[in-house]
Amino acid sequence: MLEESSEPGWLSEEVKTGTTIIAIEFDGGVVLGSDSRVSAGETVVNRVMNKLSLLHDNIYCALSGSAADAQTIAEMVNYQLDVHSIEVGEDPQVRSAATLRGGGQVYVTLNGLLSRQPFAVGGSGSSYVYGFVDAEYRKAMSKEDCQQFVVNTLSLAMSRDGSSGGVAYLVTIDEKGAEEKCILGNELPTFYDQ
Numbered sequence: 001m002l003e004e005s006s007e008p009g010w011l012s013e014e015v016k017t018g019t020t021i022i023a024i025e026f027d028g029g030v031v032l033g034s035d036s037r038v039s040a041g042e043t044v045v046n047r048v049m050n051k052l053s054l055l056h057d058n059i060y061c062a063l064s065g066s067a068a069d070a071q072t073i074a075e076m077v078n079y080q081l082d083v084h085s086i087e088v089g090e091d092p093q094v095r096s097a098a099t100l101r102g103g104g105q106v107y108v109t110l111n112g113l114l115s116r117q118p119f120a121v122g123g124s125g126s127s128y129v130y131g132f133v134d135a136e137y138r139k140a141m142s143k144e145d146c147q148q149f150v151v152n153t154l155s156l157a158m159s160r161d162g163s164s165g166g167v168a169y170l171v172t173i174d175e176k177g178a179e180e181k182c183i184l185g186n187e188l189p190t191f192y193d194q
Contacts, residue, residue: 019051020125020157020164021062023106024137025118026146029174030106033150034062035125035158036166047166052180056081056092058173062122125157125164132156147172155188 021034034051052060053074059081061074081092108120121133133153141149147170154168168183 019123020121020129020154020161021051021123022121022126022133022150022153023062023119024141024146024149025106026141026143029143029172031143031146031150032060032062032171032173033154034123034169035154035164036169037158037164050169050182052169052171054078054178056085058178059092060171060173060178121153123157123164125154125161128160129153129157143172143174151183152189152191156191158185158188159190159192 019035019038021032023030023032032052036048036050038047038049038051052062055061055074055078061077084092106117106120108115108117108122118139119133119137121129136149136152138145150170151168154164158164158166158168165185167185168188170181170183172179172181
């Protein structure tokens, strides 16, 4: 005899979170971008969360996965980088932040492997834009070209991935510091007639 559960099926399903994040290096800096939608399964739980988290002066990470978990990890890495900075008497390098799990550098971690890349794209929206990224990426793009590349990539992912959306957040980091920008959904480029 099968025992029938009285709770809805969605309560026992694994929670999946959606996002689109991207980072790209340019000569002297890096541009990071993310959409703003946070979803849990089929439900949008926050439409305008900034997933680009400051870890230390001019070091950011792009959060994905569970928003609360990712934010907690970012806060722990921020604390560890502050301590590390005091211990060594200078600002930490991006590689130090990446090692703590957290000129411009893009680091990705895959199953414990730390790897520097010229660009990285991730999250549920990334599967919709890999072809675009492969076709449009060029070495030695200017800062402005990288910013537009990130905006275009996010816009395409947000238009295709039901879990990505909202506004686009950008952080551009170079020798002058970090510049944050929010691009509203109605200001994002479109690549087809709606």
